[in-house]
Amino acid sequence: MGGNVTVDPRERATPVDDPAITEARSLRTGRLLDAKRLIRSFSYDAAIRLRGVLKDAAGRGRPRLVCPMCGVTLFLASSMCKKFYLRHRLEDGSCPAVTHSGLTEADMRAMKYRGAQESDAHLRTKELLARSLAADPGFSEVRLEATWRASEGLPGLRRPDLSARYGELRTAFEVQLSTTFLDVVLGRKRFYRAEGAALVWLLPSFDPSYRRMTTDDILFGNNSNILVVDDVTVAASIAASQLVVRVWHRQPRIEGERIIDDWIVRLVPWKELLIDVDGQTVCAFDFAATESAAISELGRLREQQRAAKEATGRAAAEAAEQELRGEIFAWALAEDRAYGLFDYYHRWAELNYDLVAYCADLLGTPSDVRVPIRMVKVIETAKAGKPVGFGYDTLVEVAHHLFHQRPELLKGFGFLLRAYGHHHLLIEQDVRGKWASKVAAHRDAMRYEPRFQMAADEQRLFDFLSEDFCRKPAAGWRDK
Template identity: 40%
Template sequence: MDGDEEQNRPVVGGNVTFDPLAAALPVEEPAIREVLDCDTGEFVDARVWIGGQRYEGLIAQRVSVRERLSEKPRFRCSLCSVPVYLVANQLKHFFFRHITEDGSCPAETRSPLSRDEILARKYNGVRESEPHKRIKALIVRSLAADPSFSEILSEHQWRSSHDRHSRRQPDVQVTGPMGRVAFEVQLSTTFLDVVAGRRSFYRQEGALLVWVMGYFDPDYRRLTTDDLLFSNNSNILVVDEETAALSEAERRVHVRCHYRRPVREGDSLTDHWESYVVPFNGLTCEKETQRCWHFDYDRQAAALRAEIDKELQEREQATMDALRGELFSFWLSRSPNSAPDRTAVHAWAALRKALDDRGISLPPSPNDDSGFIALMNGVASAKEGNPVGWNFRRLVEVAHRISDGYPQHVVAFGHAVRLFEREKLLDEQDRTGKWKRRRSAIGASLRRGEPDFAPDPATIPLVDLLIPGTKAKLEKISPASSTHAPATSFSIVTAS
């Protein structure tokens, strides 16, 4: 179903209000299925990209994407290279639309109605509606009561200081402590390009644009309200009779600020909506981002997410440390020449399940795979400083066994030797110098990028569990790597 066709489906209640933290939803069958991300140079699936965003984040990006259309587009249609931007249907399902369509692209994203026709149908009489006039008058009343503001003008043209052909007519404009300020009353039908155009205009003027509403209900938000909410640090400013009366009583402009407060619930975030009447001069105003807010939602949410991520990482690290310890303990207690008893079978099954959930594979039985056994014997021997699983007397014999029979585990063994500081022990046991010569030959082979001692890609996750921090290093010299780089020396490969 095309985005515009889906937009015509009836909506119960006339509006869909989304949880800001929920995943954004794409239309089922968008006309533009793939776009070029001009910032990364990559082609991305439109539905996958949209569905990978939180609703709040997508709305904020939607504003940014629209602002950049005229100068440096973020996205282009993969078929025709025309700049595209994000729109939504009445269900708040999103899709990309061409900025212009001339019929040359097979992806058609526009309604038969022109934008001017839509404007005429939607906006006729709205700008001078009674609610609009009332809110505008309340803004003027509030500003007039505050001696820190001057030159209050209503519906007066603002000419660009940079382009004599460019101008705007804000609902109210004023000069105050932060310089010139334009107040615009948000209408439920304000097009996103109108919002973006005005933000860009006042930013170029070095002025501040403040969007004001006469009423806000967080449980009933139109997309046009969300465009302002999520591009303004999740704050909405309201001027009403109460705030105007308080402004006159205290001779200082006040506004009602509705905002989201992030709250941690377990390992996720939820929102609590709050509302306070606050002095306008107590708001944080940013001309570069054209934002004006009371509560710093972005910073608070980022701090909570960082806290959650840190705790999750710490818990996962503790779990991995415990699993590593259990695996080593199992291997050290294992009887190589006999079948595991019932207790060992259950312990192995539990280890397999826990590690499989983390993308690390173990064989069905600890005795099933000779390559796996060699890897475990080699690493465990390096850890203990003496042979494990083989009837050898010295660690250097383990090194030769790995090199002779399991060259795919040589680099992992080298990392283990470094981690557990067994280099000196190997040198002491290498009385003939045979291991030193073999190690030199292995290093030369790795430097030439030869596959003889390249690690088995399937074992890399397990090796990274046994020897933390080795994953990227092993992948770099694995035959499965597309960026295979020769090692500078065997000792460096095993250590760095």
């Protein structure tokens, strides 16, 4: 096999270890690009397509990359082991970076073509193709190596291996040689695109696990499809009375967290092929569109997984928060049943430490255990609509008690009653109007005086224990 190296299309492109040209200047942005970093930014199949893009742009007089030392157009070339490097389009000895021998591509192509252009394999493939076309009445004007001159007085000519017409579509068939240079492929694409004709590259065989660079240039330039003509396809063409080719193509699919490719091979009638004259592709499978859909789907799945992970994390955090809140409530309401003050106080120290994670711990050492107990009783009273832990029978009695004994809890108590739908009980139980009178007389004091305000750490704890209901009055609340 001559030591050929075959690279998975989705692997990162690998630069040569010691490139002669270490930087390139982008003519679009003017920036200097590190050659190795540029090459590594592409997957292998994308690097193969980049080879074509750079050569095609230069052929149209609009080069993309130039050598920063001499200004000569740069192409992307590959070593025998499929490692990439930047190479001058021409070398005249004026640049210290030397990237190839004195032979031009035209010289090397001529040398190779003399020995391989009409090899037995090449002649046989053309014969098989001719027999296949003859079996299909849809093809007309089938010609072997007929000269194809540019129309409308444009210069240039080509001599495809076979040419034919399929309805209104003119087609040129070329049997790909292992020595076909990329500039030849691109030159023919430009010619037939200008002629409004389809260029069809055909191989005598294909093995996805053993691909030469010249085959990769055809494969990735044809939407990851390869067309093959062999004895089996000829027999199928004759049996079906229509041109049939063997098509190999990549088919992307999602596996876990990445996209991988399956290699699919099947016999495909000509009329089922997707022909894009402008893009000069002839395919049985639209790899690019399928890959784009797979990338979008993978992105959607990743976003879905991320959202699910975040939701799980939030649920776990909320559960932990509710568990701590529940432990504090159970501890506070068990005050009368506690055995041993030391253990009871020690338990609060543990709970207060756990509150640090929520920025709701009481500061000071030791903190007053009566503070969280009173908060829990106020919250439970507002929630139940009746006194819990207080020696009173009505909510209004609790309100009077807080006004005189714990004024810092009064405003939060009112907000909690509103949140739990029990504020009306406070009004209904104020039979003699004493509470209403007290509120009216001290409204400004309740709003602004420090005694009706909690310390910052106590307010954070009250917010945590009440799940912020103590600070979220309903619309229309008038501090009654």
